[in-house]
Amino acid sequence: AQKVTQAQTEISVVEKEDVTLDCVYETRDTTYYLFWYKQPPSGELVFLIRRNSFDEQNEISGRYSWNFQKSTSSFNFTITASQVVDSAVYFCALSEAEVSQGAQKLVFGQGTRLTINP
């Protein structure tokens, strides 16, 4: 069975600090996808990144970066120079590899509530 664990329930930092959100996953599949989503107070889930299991290259997008390590089954997310607008709940998720008829459903972690204080 697939499982995603986000051990940090809440994180609070002061603006401009760097912050890392941890994500550990479990799967028996050799091919899978990992995702991060942001959920602001308005409720919609905003897609941030998808990474497939064969691509362990770290990715940077502006102030956001992701560190994927298969050896430790982790896919951590770092925000550099955090801003108040980064305040939200962040979810890590896992899905099986795409198959023609499969649901490719997402298995989400419990989420980390990030508060950036001015």
Add this chain to the structure above:
Amino acid sequence: DTGVSQDPRHKITKRGQNVTFRCDPISEHNRLYWYRQTLGQGPEFLTYFQNEAQLEKSRLLSDRFSAERPKGSFSTLEIQRTEQGDSAMYLCASSLSARTYGYTFGSGTRLTVV
């Protein structure tokens, strides 16, 4: 492309009543998903459609729940004889099967059963 729309945004109902939610996916997306999110938890998969066919249902989807996507476009999720435990955010998402760069989620329908 106006994204995934869900209606209503909020619904308060008395226990035992039936409720129906609607989801309008992105027009060219052939896959549609329903998820449920309770307070402080991540979303949990409920069911999935490819075009009009409902191809998978979670065991979370009890007999009181039914979902349809009659013409492969919008979808409805009905809950019969609501219970307090049904109180949650119901999220709809859509994607293109050939290019799944992550679903596009709607803003959800928050159901409160009193």
